[in-house]
Amino acid sequence: MDTIMRDPFSYLRQLEGLTVNDGIYDFLPHWQKDSALHKFIRFIADEILMDDTDGPTRVPFGSDPLYPDWILPVDAAMLQYGIIDEPLFFIPDESAPERTPGGGSDSSESGDPYCVVNACYDYLLNLRWTQAYEDLMSRITDEVFYVMFLNRRALANLNQFLARYAGEVTTDGFDADEASLMNLFVRDGELKRVRPPMWARRAVFYRDRGRCTTCGTDLSGLIDTLNVGNYDHMMPLARGGLNDVTNLQLLCENCNSKKYDKVEDPSNRYRRWY
Incomplete structure (x- = not known):
């Protein structure tokens, strides 16, 4: 999984079934618990x-x-x-x-x-x-998701790959029975900004240990109540990013404002257990 996420275009022929023939449409709805990573894992396992x-x-x-x-x-x-x-x-x-x-x-x-x-x-x-x-x-999907959700770099690579296809979606290409998909977009190739639901915020907050993944500032509110956590889209919506739990990282207000809508590699700051 990690190898394919790092260099998906080397496996493009094998991945065609995931995105061609409107396959990218399955990834577009906001905040699906059956996340982009779940769908990707099932596809690779089946292959x-x-x-x-x-x-x-x-x-x-x-x-x-x-x-x-x-x-x-x-x-x-x-x-x-x-x-x-x-x-x-x-x-x-x-x-x-x-x-x-x-x-x-x-x-x-x-x-x-x-x-x-x-x-x-x-x-x-x-x-x-x-x-x-x-x-x-x-069973396979649950186990692999449990491991891969901790790897922000891999998740960012996956979302960058999917953004190339989501960013090419035009709203005039939807059929009449796909009107609900049209309403997801603010313009061609850009999904609307929708606040992450509580379950997604909690998942990302606990995965990132309540700290800014870039500078390490504590955002739990236990040490400093003035520090505000921001749920940043690693792949910005303006560049084809998805409203998906795998596309989020926890940043402090200062780091989030510096990043804005740029595409940057997420930090490799992870919790050390000893």
């Missing part, structure tokens, strides 16, 4: 699991260490999380019938060099419509 079918990447399963059955990483992940009790799919041998936990079989096509890859791909394609897969995506 990785789909890529695992083209090899295929295999995970051993069973009690026999010499002749194990082989399963896909997606099934191994669902087993690890306790979403399923046994594999839903075994990778077939090119010369043997496909096996399933229910005991059924499906003979591989004779002479087809892609029969194994196709079987794996078809399985995951169908699995993506199931509740088990939704549960897996939810």
